[in-house]
Amino acid sequence: MLRDITLGQYYPGTSVIHRLDPRLKIVGTFIFLISLFLVRNFIGFGIAVGFLALQIAISRVPLSFIFKGLKPVFLIILFTVVVNMFMTRGEPILQWWIISLTKEGLYRAGFMGLRLVLLIIGSSLLTLTTKPISLTDGIEKLLSPFRGVGLPAHELAMMMTIALRFIPTLLEEADKIMKAQMARGADFESGNLLQRAKSLIPLLVPLFISAFRIAQDLAMAMEARCYRGGDARTRMHAMTFSWRDAVAAICLVAFVAVIVVQSHVL
Amino acid sequence: MSIQIRDLTYVYSENLPYETVALDHINMEIRDHSFNGIIGHTGSGKSTLIQHLNGLLKPKSGQIIVDGIDITGSDVKLREIRKMIGLVFQYPEYQLFEETVQKDVAFGPLNLGLSQENVEARVREALTLVGLDFSELADRSPFELSGGQKRRVAIAGVIAMKPKVLVLDEPTAGLDPRSHRDILQLIRNVHEQEKNTIVLVSHNMGDIAALSDQVFVMEKGKLILSGTPREVFANTALLKGIGLGLPPAAELMEQVRQRCADAPRDVLTVEEAEQQIVRWFGKDKKC
Numbered sequence: 031m032l033r034d035i036t037l038g039q040y041y042p043g044t045s046v047i048h049r050l051d052p053r054l055k056i057v058g059t060f061i062f063l064i065s066l067f068l069v070r071n072f073i074g075f076g077i078a079v080g081f082l083a084l085q086i087a088i089s090r091v092p093l094s095f096i097f098k099g100l101k102p103v104f105l106i107i108l109f110t111v112v113v114n115m116f117m118t119r120g121e122p123i124l125q126w127w128i129i130s131l132t133k134e135g136l137y138r139a140g141f142m143g144l145r146l147v148l149l150i151i152g153s154s155l156l157t158l159t160t161k162p163i164s165l166t167d168g169i170e171k172l173l174s175p176f177r178g179v180g181l182p183a184h185e186l187a188m189m190m191t192i193a194l195r196f197i198p199t200l201l202e203e204a205d206k207i208m209k210a211q212m213a214r215g216a217d218f219e220s221g222n223l224l225q226r227a228k229s230l231i232p233l234l235v236p237l238f239i240s241a242f243r244i245a246q247d248l249a250m251a252m253e254a255r256c257y258r259g260g261d262a263r264t265r266m267h268a269m270t271f272s273w274r275d276a277v278a279a280i281c282l283v284a285f286v287a288v289i290v291v292q293s294h295v296l
Numbered sequence: 297m298s299i300q301i302r303d304l305t306y307v308y309s310e311n312l313p314y315e316t317v318a319l320d321h322i323n324m325e326i327r328d329h330s331f332n333g334i335i336g337h338t339g340s341g342k343s344t345l346i347q348h349l350n351g352l353l354k355p356k357s358g359q360i361i362v363d364g365i366d367i368t369g370s371d372v373k374l375r376e377i378r379k380m381i382g383l384v385f386q387y388p389e390y391q392l393f394e395e396t397v398q399k400d401v402a403f404g405p406l407n408l409g410l411s412q413e414n415v416e417a418r419v420r421e422a423l424t425l426v427g428l429d430f431s432e433l434a435d436r437s438p439f440e441l442s443g444g445q446k447r448r449v450a451i452a453g454v455i456a457m458k459p460k461v462l463v464l465d466e467p468t469a470g471l472d473p474r475s476h477r478d479i480l481q482l483i484r485n486v487h488e489q490e491k492n493t494i495v496l497v498s499h500n501m502g503d504i505a506a507l508s509d510q511v512f513v514m515e516k517g518k519l520i521l522s523g524t525p526r527e528v529f530a531n532t533a534l535l536k537g538i539g540l541g542l543p544p545a546a547e548l549m550e551q552v553r554q555r556c557a558d559a560p561r562d563v564l565t566v567e568e569a570e571q572q573i574v575r576w577f578g579k580d581k582k583c
Contacts, residue, residue, distance in 0.1 A: 042314070207390065207391050209347065209352045210388065210390075212352060212378070213378060213383040213385070213454070214378075214391075214404035214454065215379070215403075216407060217375075232393045235393035236392065
């Protein structure tokens with residue numbers, strides 16, 4: 031039921047990729063995604079696919095999980111490919127009525143489709159191998175230089191952490207309440223739109239009350255432990271930039287260099 | 297209404313790295329009009345098991361036969377099953393949502409499609425049965441009540457559906473001693489008046505020993521013991537081994553018996569202990 035929904039889609043593991051510094055992973059992912067836009071031909075994409083495949087192999091995340099991320103955007107990819115295939119002018123291969131399939135169109139469709147797939151897999155590898163909490167920690171650290179200009183980096187990260195932390199709790203709560211009401215004969219599945227919206231009241235009212243209760247308890251517990259925001263806080267798991275991260279960073283720089291040289295110099 | 301459970305198996309998060317077997321080939325029989333206790337640790341599968349009883353969870357394999365009908369089949373009308381088997385969840389007061397107590401208790405009966413007058417009669421009856429004053433509380437908001445009263449209202453919401461089997465998951469969790477006693481008494485009253493079957497999940501060995509005809513012990517998704525309270529609580533070593541222990545009175549007599557071999561055995565409840573000790577002290581004691 032509800033608890034089967036996976037959010038953040040983290041795949042637990044202990045690989046080198048899992049253990050990399052989240053700051054490096056976030057910045058690295060951005061650089062990888064940007065470098066995909068520098069690619070100008072299929073050889074470049076071949077290099078990118080190889081680089082990504084290597085990362086996936088090292089991370090030991092099963093391929094089925096990697097491709098799951100593509101499912102929700104499958105239609106968008108399909109649309110892009112089809113539009114590019116038929117809307118590009120050039121040397122026609124097939125012609126039928128007003129539709130013409132051109133050589134250039136086929137090339138561009140393949141190019142765009144591959145780029146989209148790489149973009150999605152590249153970014154989902156980040157969320158698959160990084161715990162949501164480490165992600166927000168990484169974001170906090172990356173944003174902290176901007177605190178000078180008034181960006182509340184710690185507060186933002188804390189809000190994200192709390193929100194992420196309570197998604198499973200609230201899902202579980204919703205699941206429990208839903209089952210309790212179903213045991214009392216509530217029907218969440220049939221009826222027209224209005225009836226269905228109305229049938230959600232027995233779920234939503236208790237859920238809101240629970241959410242407020244949980245928030246209040248959490249605020250109280252944090253205050254009882256003297257929480258007072260980000261200044262001068264130390265952390266239990268300090269992020270360290272180790273030799274592993276250095277190696278990964280060098281690999282990434284090498285990859286970007288190869289891509290730039292391959293598509294813009296050669 | 298009898299329930300037979302055959303080879304029931306359930307797996308959480310199947311085919312994921314964190315998959316867990318919550319129920320492992322459970323076989324049990326719940327007899328008509330009986331009072332059944334289920335004990336076991338947190339995570340032993342008790343709650344998962346009772347959610348199968350009215351079709352809230354679908355088993356991976358196995359059957360649940362209620363009055364000759366297998367309710368795990370796909371052609372079964374779940375509404376009919378939920379009419380027969382009422383389930384009171386842990387902390388049921390968190391499911392209250394209506395503006396008034398009366399409307400909240402009426403939610404279940406209305407879902408069964410009963411007429412307005414019929415529903416009102418049932419609400420009145422259920423609230424009285426749980427020991428609440430209908431005229432005083434009917435029009436108040438359930439959110440203004442005390443913790444114990446909220447719980448009674450929530451239990452009344454299920455009783456008003458007049459289930460033939462009433463399943464309660466730790467109905468006394470988090471209550472003060474007095475509310476604890478009151479809730480157990482009201483369950484006993486419901487059992488006697490409605491002549492229904494009760495399934496009570498509890499951590500309290502004393503309550504289970506005092507109330508149940510049949511006791512089932514769960515551990516790590518398996519049913520490891522079942523029988524009358526006397527049969528089950530005779531397995532002292534096994535129960536202690538899994539961290540459950542005995543009812544307090546039985547535990548006390550066990551300690552006494554380690555010093556004096558002729559101390560009474562087979563004691564489960566405080567009342568029994570009292571009688572037995574008086575009789576034992578009447579004899580010529582050696583220690």
